[in-house]
Amino acid sequence: MDFSLSQEQELLQGTLRSFVAKECPPQAVRAVFDGEHALVPALREKLAEIGVYGLAVPDVHGGAGLELLELALVAEELGRGAVPVPFLGPALATLALARGGSAAQQAAWLPRLADGSARATVALGEDGGHWLPDAWQAELANGRVRGRKCLVPDAEDADCFVVGCRGGALALVEAGAGVRVIPELALDRGRPLAVLELDGAAAQPLDATAAARLVDAGSVLLAADAFGAAHQLVRATAAYLQSRQQFGQPLAQFQALKHQLANMALDVDPTRGLWWYAAHAFDHAPAEASRAAALAKAHITERAMQVARDAVEAHGGIGFTWECDVHIWFKRVMFDRLWLGAPELHRERYAALEGW
Amino acid sequence: MNLQFGEKYEKLRDEVRAFCAASWPPRGAEAGRGSREQGIAWRKRALAAGFLSRTVPKAYGGAGADPDVMAETVIRQEFDRAGVPHRVAVQGPRMLVPTLLECGSEEQRREYIPPTLTGEMAWCQGYSEPGAGSDLASLQSRAELVGDEWVLTGQKIWTSNAVEADMMFGLFRTEPEAAKHAGISYLLIPMKSRGIDVRPLTMMQGGVDFCEVFFDAVRIPAKNIVGKRGEGWKVTRATLKHERVLIGDSQGARVSLDALVALAKQVQREGRPAIEHPVVRQRIAEAAGYVATQEWAVARMLSAIHRNRDAEVMSEMLMTKLLGTNIQQMIGKLALELIPEDGLREPKGEEVVMGIRPFTRARWVSHYMFSLAGAIAGGTSNVQRNIIGERLLGLPRDQRPPGQ
Numbered sequence: 001m002d003f004s005l006s007q008e009q010e011l012l013q014g015t016l017r018s019f020v021a022k023e024c025p026p027q028a029v030r031a032v033f034d035g036e037h038a039l040v041p042a043l044r045e046k047l048a049e050i051g052v053y054g055l056a057v058p059d060v061h062g063g064a065g066l067e068l069l070e071l072a073l074v075a076e077e078l079g080r081g082a083v084p085v086p087f088l089g090p091a092l093a094t095l096a097l098a099r100g101g102s103a104a105q106q107a108a109w110l111p112r113l114a115d116g117s118a119r120a121t122v123a124l125g126e127d128g129g130h131w132l133p134d135a136w137q138a139e140l141a142n143g144r145v146r147g148r149k150c151l152v153p154d155a156e157d158a159d160c161f162v163v164g165c166r167g168g169a170l171a172l173v174e175a176g177a178g179v180r181v182i183p184e185l186a187l188d189r190g191r192p193l194a195v196l197e198l199d200g201a202a203a204q205p206l207d208a209t210a211a212a213r214l215v216d217a218g219s220v221l222l223a224a225d226a227f228g229a230a231h232q233l234v235r236a237t238a239a240y241l242q243s244r245q246q247f248g249q250p251l252a253q254f255q256a257l258k259h260q261l262a263n264m265a266l267d268v269d270p271t272r273g274l275w276w277y278a279a280h281a282f283d284h285a286p287a288e289a290s291r292a293a294a295l296a297k298a299h300i301t302e303r304a305m306q307v308a309r310d311a312v313e314a315h316g317g318i319g320f321t322w323e324c325d326v327h328i329w330f331k332r333v334m335f336d337r338l339w340l341g342a343p344e345l346h347r348e349r350y351a352a353l354e355g356w
Numbered sequence: 357m358n359l360q361f362g363e364k365y366e367k368l369r370d371e372v373r374a375f376c377a378a379s380w381p382p383r384g385a386e387a388g389r390g391s392r393e394q395g396i397a398w399r400k401r402a403l404a405a406g407f408l409s410r411t412v413p414k415a416y417g418g419a420g421a422d423p424d425v426m427a428e429t430v431i432r433q434e435f436d437r438a439g440v441p442h443r444v445a446v447q448g449p450r451m452l453v454p455t456l457l458e459c460g461s462e463e464q465r466r467e468y469i470p471p472t473l474t475g476e477m478a479w480c481q482g483y484s485e486p487g488a489g490s491d492l493a494s495l496q497s498r499a500e501l502v503g504d505e506w507v508l509t510g511q512k513i514w515t516s517n518a519v520e521a522d523m524m525f526g527l528f529r530t531e532p533e534a535a536k537h538a539g540i541s542y543l544l545i546p547m548k549s550r551g552i553d554v555r556p557l558t559m560m561q562g563g564v565d566f567c568e569v570f571f572d573a574v575r576i577p578a579k580n581i582v583g584k585r586g587e588g589w590k591v592t593r594a595t596l597k598h599e600r601v602l603i604g605d606s607q608g609a610r611v612s613l614d615a616l617v618a619l620a621k622q623v624q625r626e627g628r629p630a631i632e633h634p635v636v637r638q639r640i641a642e643a644a645g646y647v648a649t650q651e652w653a654v655a656r657m658l659s660a661i662h663r664n665r666d667a668e669v670m671s672e673m674l675m676t677k678l679l680g681t682n683i684q685q686m687i688g689k690l691a692l693e694l695i696p697e698d699g700l701r702e703p704k705g706e707e708v709v710m711g712i713r714p715f716t717r718a719r720w721v722s723h724y725m726f727s728l729a730g731a732i733a734g735g736t737s738n739v740q741r742n743i744i745g746e747r748l749l750g751l752p753r754d755q756r757p758p759g760q
Contacts, residue, residue: 001358001359001360001361001362001365001426001429001655001658001659002357002358002359002659002662002663003357003359003652003655003656003658003659004357004656004659004660004663004665005357006357069357234749235749238749238750238751241751242750242751242752249755250752252745252751252752253751253752253754253755255742255754258741258742258745258746258751258754259738259741259742259745261745261749261751262740262741262742262744262745262748262749263741265671265675265744265748265749266675266678266679266682266744269671269672269675269748270649270650270653270671270672270675270676270679271649271653272652272653272656272671273649273651273652273653273655273656273672274645274648274649274652276357276652276656277648277652277655280357280359284357284359285359292648295641295644295645295648298641298642298645299642299645299646299648299649302642302645344638347637347638347641347642347645348634348637348638348641350641350644351637351638351640351641354617354641354644356617356620356621356631356632356637356640
């Protein structure tokens with residue numbers, strides 16, 4: 001038994017970590033939050049150059065032919081840096097095409113998605129908290145799709161959308177006639193959201209079994225992102241409490257705060273294996289995949305959110321301000337916790353899968 | 357990443373399984389003996405087969421094998437599955453034996469290790485005192501060398517297994533003039549010695565496990581010291597190097613969770629099984645998240661240790677005790693919510709079947725209380741938080757009063 005990363009996976013992890021440190025330091029993230037969106041296309045370019053968008057694309061289509069675990073390792077690092085770059089949408093759409101697209105669809109899209117010259121995203125959510133396949137209402141009939149999807153990530157400039165439809169169907173829709181993208185004001189300014197109005201847009205069906213797997217993959221990527229963000233928050237809070245003095249000593253010297261930090265670390269650090277396993281199961285243990293993904297999403301994003309709340313509290317007054325970076329990671333984790341459904345939804349999904 | 361144990365370990369698993377089937381439960385004349393004798397006889401066989409205490413050198417009764425956490429995991433899984441008596445009180449094989457291997461004399465190793473491994477010689481640990489809990493090094497029980505004997509005076513407390521134990525390993529102040537940590541020695545004390553008085557303490561849930569042990573001019577041979585005079589604290593630290601064999605058990609959390617799910621299926625709430633109630637489902641699923649966290653943290657730890665990359669799993673190594681404690685308390689609380697009326701009755705009538713205590717309602721009430729012991733024994737949860745803060749997050753150490 002070897003529950004550890006391969007050398008190649010560790011290399012990928014290291015590459016991403018130094019990429020984020022070099023190309024997207026906290027001041028860059030802050031700038032994006034303050035409205036300087038010009039940074040984002042350049043970041044996206046560079047991520048494409050190191051092959052991030054082609055990780056899960058089969059090599060015959062110009063990708064690396066890797067699995068969900070590699071995508072999750074990327075998500076961890078992007079979460080750690082709160083990197084404001086399209087990833088969740090493209091990763092899931094690409095995975096849906098790579099696992100559920102016809103040969104023609106794959107040939108048409110995957111090479112361009114892999115090298116970053118085309119952009120894709122997923123439109124899953126609908127008004128009323130309808131995230132899961134059995135709740136989707138968008139209507140797919142006669143090669144046309146009608147409906148309203150909301151909270152669609154990375155939608156601006158997207159060339160195509162993987163759209164969740166009634167009966168748990170997935171449809172591939174190209175930007176163009178009958179497709180309208182209306183930006184929403186996103187709380188996490190690093191991950192913009194939009195409403196997608198579909199009024200008879202041309203649509204091609206994808207393999208129907210891909211929908212449930214898309215929810216699993218999304219759950220794992222959000223869990224990994226939340227893990228990275230919360231792990232960073234614990235370390236940043238520890239550093240802050242060591243630097244700030246009160247009563248003539250560093251705050252970190254006070255046992256109340258030391259124990260609060262230890263509890264925060266306890267919420268985050270041991271969960272690494274939980275999302276590792278969920279990612280591994282997606283490709284290697286299909287019977288376990290949905291259960292593991294639901295549990296990872298529910299548990300990790302819930303614990304990460306608590307850590308983010310604790311981090312604000314531990315910082316004191318400054319932690320509640322816009323100028324302190326904590327709110328950026330706080331909102332990152334809020335996104336991870338709520339997109340694709342809150343923990344409660346995934347706990348119920350887990351309970352049902354357990355046969356309770 | 358490969359979650360199969362692979363051919364080598366599956367072959368080992370088959371061997372262990374066959375060994376268990378052939379050796380347990382006891383047959384023939386042995387079937388009529390007491391459980392202590394049965395346990396000793398079984399462990400002798402398991403030691404001879406190389407499945408128990410496998411890394412202990414052959415000269416001292418082990419198998420002399422290289423450390424291999426995967427092999428140990430497979431063996432433990434099969435032992436647990438078969439219900440064989442492989443576990444004896446941790447104080448002997450898992451605390452004293454590593455200490456002697458690290459710091460004991462050749463004579464001490466030959467005398468004490470073999471019977472300890474079989475369970476013929478049972479041990480208790482004499483560390484805590486009424487005035488020395490988390491601040492263990494402030495202990496005051498003393499030993500004075502008079503001729504060729506140590507003379508022991510003082511009191512130990514919270515001593516588990518003191519009634520059954522043949523021997524105690526304990527810390528005593530031998531150099532009263534030396535600084536706090538430098539004045540302590542590590543001594544081996546026969547519990548039958550004249551002047552020892554063991555008084556059991558009744559625990560809050562009614563059971564008897566730990567004791568007070570009083571020493572009134574108890575005489576033991578001068579050679580019963582491990583390491584040198586005043587090095588007792590260092591000896592206990594040396595043992596920590598072997599703590600990696602203590603980690604890696606998430607079995608307890610899984611057993612409790614499975615029992616909780618079974619309970620929720622069995623009891624009714626609002627006219628249907630409690631497990632179908634949305635609140636109950638949510639809360640048990642939340643507990644399941646913690647249990648799976650613990651299991652994969654342990655798997656990560658085992659894999660890293662197997663590859664000699666312990667530093668990468670420092671978080672997991674420092675956190676599994678605290679996490680496990682929290683999980684057992686959470687499960688205990690959830691169980692009591694399912695059977696509130698039972699919480700009003702004294703938990704009498706806990707049965708033991710082949711060494712295993714099934715999760716009866718009385719056991720759950722007992723568990724609700726006993727799960728607090730994990731937050732106290734072996735380093736309190738607050739001490740664990742200090743260690744996590746200092747060793748993992750690099751926070752400053754607690755300030756000590758001047759002169760300490």
